[in-house]
Amino acid sequence: MTAMDRKVAVVTGASAGIGQATARRLHELGFIVYAVARRLDRMTSLAALGIHTAGVDLTDDAAVVELVDRVLAESGRIDVLVNNAGYGSFGAVEDVPMDEARRQFEVNVFAVARLCQLALPHLRARGSGRIINVSSVGAKMYQPLGGWYHSTKYALEGLSDCLRVELKPMGIDVILIQPGGIDTEFPQVASQRLLATSGSGAYSDYARRYALTLLAEPRYISSPSVVAKAIAHAATAKRPRTRYAVGRGARAAIVARWLLPDRLFDRAVVALFSALAR
Template identity: 35%
Template sequence: MSKPVVLITGASSGFGMGLADELLKRGYCVYAAARRLEPMEKLREKGAKLLQMDICSDESVQTNIKRLLDESGRIDVVVNNAGYGAYGPVENMSSEDIAYQFNVNVFGVARINSAVLPTMRQQRSGRIIVIASLSSHISTPGTGWYGATKHAIKAMCESLRMEVSSLGVDVVQVEPGPVQTGFEEVAFAKMDKMAVSDDYVPIMKSFRAYMEQSYAKAPGMESTVRAMVRATTVRNPKWVYRTTMESRVIPWLRILLGSRVYAYILMKVFSRASAA
């Protein structure tokens, strides 16, 4: 039996690299994709096939998927792992930063899925995995536009899952909360360069204090990578894998409390964080 063929986007670091490494150990045929090839050289040495892919480019996605299909003749699993986030007030986020988050987190996933689904439908088999987030369910001050992209991804997955359910194609969401991957460093760096209106400075100070505390005590990547491996390899995957305590508890808490009470408690938590 031929090795299952898996495409992983955003494989140059974090969850994507961790998943690629684990699947290679299990004998999978792994195509590791990212804009830069150099960080993935260790994966190449272990047997991965590298794709220099920009998921914000239709041409780049189509060219690389064609290469994968020409070489392998099939595609069994796609892991939409590439992602980008920028923190800051909804009003002050530039249209360029808003558009780029949607281009990576939403339209990038759409490009990949549209490129592989014709083959999966023809095969009557395949699996699409999307790395969503706790932010698919909640938003906080400072995460409005990033959360908007993840809410969009959740809605897309739910619709797509029903559309392809009779065609042999699975659609799986993986939803971590804060995890120590370095993601927050990029998001905070964008906020540091942002011109924040004076009225928002206090709440952004509280937001940053809370998030820094959350990331300081956040788990490593292990539980999320394990869930990604299960989502890829098991015969009948769950629809949703929530991989950290926060991602398992907070969505239900948000529903139980209701919007007004949840917002009140969240703002109190932020205030305590900034005073610590």
């Protein structure tokens, strides 16, 4: 495959976990990969493989515009955009400052939308391409003290569904990835934010117990490579599915939410919460 024939993929949140595993997987499949993250120093292993790396704060519009301009100047095309960057800001809705709630939406939703806006003229011009948005099983269910995080994932799925029907006539696929529990930095970061936000005060007991569920035993989580494999399939399949639920517990949680009425699902969430916190 010549350089002109190789497809180009942009992967955000590539400094660790799912993003880094995805960048490696797509590189192995012959893609020209641009790995994007705030922490450029965390991507030296990717650069050593020949993967292009870019240190970008996705909430900085000028930096995002510069990123897309760079990809097009160097490679002349964008074929696959993997919007993986995101984080979890946990805490009681009452406790989380509104500035932090807004930042959660800026990173998890608006940054995705802005990258899509910038990439779409080039995808439309080619009449093909894939936008792969990494959501969560948390977009189909909910859990205590995760109101703002879950809200962003619900919003991301709504945005993606609308994009899918908008762009299908133009030859562009929009695919959602819905991971369950994955072995990344997410649980540690989320539990730290939870305790910092609601570890004292009216929700303190609840917060301390729930922080333990975020750090559940390894048997409840899967490797980031499982998600990377699904993303790679979505990027290369002739007819990709609209959604891929991956990782332990993902499909079961989605089916349970579909089958159970709200009150019964509430009880199931509380029961699981109590079991994991022991």
